[in-house]
Amino acid sequence: DVKVTQSSRYLVKRTGEKVFLECVQDMDHENMFWYRQDPGLGLRLIYFSYDVKMKEKGDIPEGYSVSREKKERFSLILESASTNQTSMYLCASTLDGEGKRDQPQHFGDGTRLSIL
Amino acid sequence: SQQGEEDPQALSIQEGENATMNCSYKTSINNLQWYRQNSGRGLVHLILIRSNEREKHSGRLRVTLDTSKKSSSLLITASRAADTASYFCALSLLGGFKTIFGAGTRLFVKA
Numbered sequence: 001d002v003k004v005t006q007s008s009r010y011l012v013k014r015t016g017e018k019v020f021l022e023c024v025q026d027m028d029h030e031n032m033f034w035y036r037q038d039p040g041l042g043l044r045l046i047y048f049s050y051d052v053k054m055k056e057k058g059d060i061p062e063g064y065s066v067s068r069e070k071k072e073r074f075s076l077i078l079e080s081a082s083t084n085q086t087s088m089y090l091c092a093s094t095l096d097g098e099g100k101r102d103q104p105q106h107f108g109d110g111t112r113l114s115i116l
Numbered sequence: 117s118q119q120g121e122e123d124p125q126a127l128s129i130q131e132g133e134n135a136t137m138n139c140s141y142k143t144s145i146n147n148l149q150w151y152r153q154n155s156g157r158g159l160v161h162l163i164l165i166r167s168n169e170r171e172k173h174s175g176r177l178r179v180t181l182d183t184s185k186k187s188s189s190l191l192i193t194a195s196r197a198a199d200t201a202s203y204f205c206a207l208s209l210l211g212g213f214k215t216i217f218g219a220g221t222r223l224f225v226k227a
Contacts, residue, residue, distance in 0.1 A: 004158070035217075042119065042204065043159075043217040058214070090158055102147050102166060102208070105215060107158030 003027070006091050006108035014116055019078040021111050023091030030096040032074035033105065034058075034066060037088040049074055050096060081115045088112050120148075120205040120218035128224045135192040137221040139205030140185075148181055149206040149215070150190050159204060162190075197227040 007022035025032065031050050035043040035058075045058030047066040055066050063085060067075040074093075078085055089112075092105040123138045139148070147166045151159040165172045165181045165188065172179045178191040192199055202220040209216065 040219055042219040045214060048214070092159075102164060104149060104161035104164060105159070105206075107151075107160070109158045110156070112156075 004091055004093055004106050004108040006089075006111050008111050009109060010112050010114075012114045012116060013078075013081050015081060015083060017078075017081045017115075019081050019113070019115075021076040021078075021089055021091075021113070023074045023076070023093075023108055024072050025074075025093040025106070026072065027093070027095075027106070028071065029093035029106070030071075031094045032068065033092040033094075034064075034074065034076045035090045035092065036060070036085075037090055037110070043090065046076065083115050086113060086115045119216050120207050122203070122205055122218045122221040124221060125219070126222040126224070128226065129195060131195060131197055131225055131227050133195055135195050135199070135223055135225070137190045137203050137205075137223070139188045139190070139218060141188075141205075141207055142186060143207070144210050145183075146208040146210050148179075148188050149208065150177075150179060150188075151204045151206060151217075153202045153204065153220070155201070162203075192223075195223075195225045197225050199223060200225045 004025045033048040034046045049055045049068040065077045090110045091108045094105045095103040120139045120141045149164045150162045153159045163174045176193045181188045202222050204220045205218045207216045
């Protein structure tokens, strides 16, 4: 089974801090995604990556950056945390390539981040 | 909005009853997927239906897709208390990497 591991289940940080959220997947997936989930809004895509060192902005990239130095690891960085970034953050991965467009996303258990 | 919109937002039923959740959307899709999320956990993929398919089954799950009406439904038969969760439809858009998730239906199954 595919395993997507997020480094922290709960995290509390202060306004202005630089925050790192880590995600690791063990199935050699090409694509990795970071979402935030807020009540009533569903999942909103922050950034995604389709290869090492490649990244694409999602729908709400402002205030965030990402890093993908190795295929299995995708990091989300909050450059200067603000209270409106308090949310549940979910990482996902999926296979890609020719004929593999119909692949489901595999999610980690999420990081509940509180910014005080 | 490209987002899938689930209906109802919340549903409460007795164990053994069937649960039906609907998803409507506005754009053209490659496929539509349904996911489940237990409280405080990540999403788990349930079933995928391609745009050229009309119905799909997996265990107690039945999914239909009507591309002319741009809608899908998820039926859970003989529900159990363990089915209590949030259910999301997700749209895989034509020509892109992105998957667009709806806001979800919260299902509560009473024992």
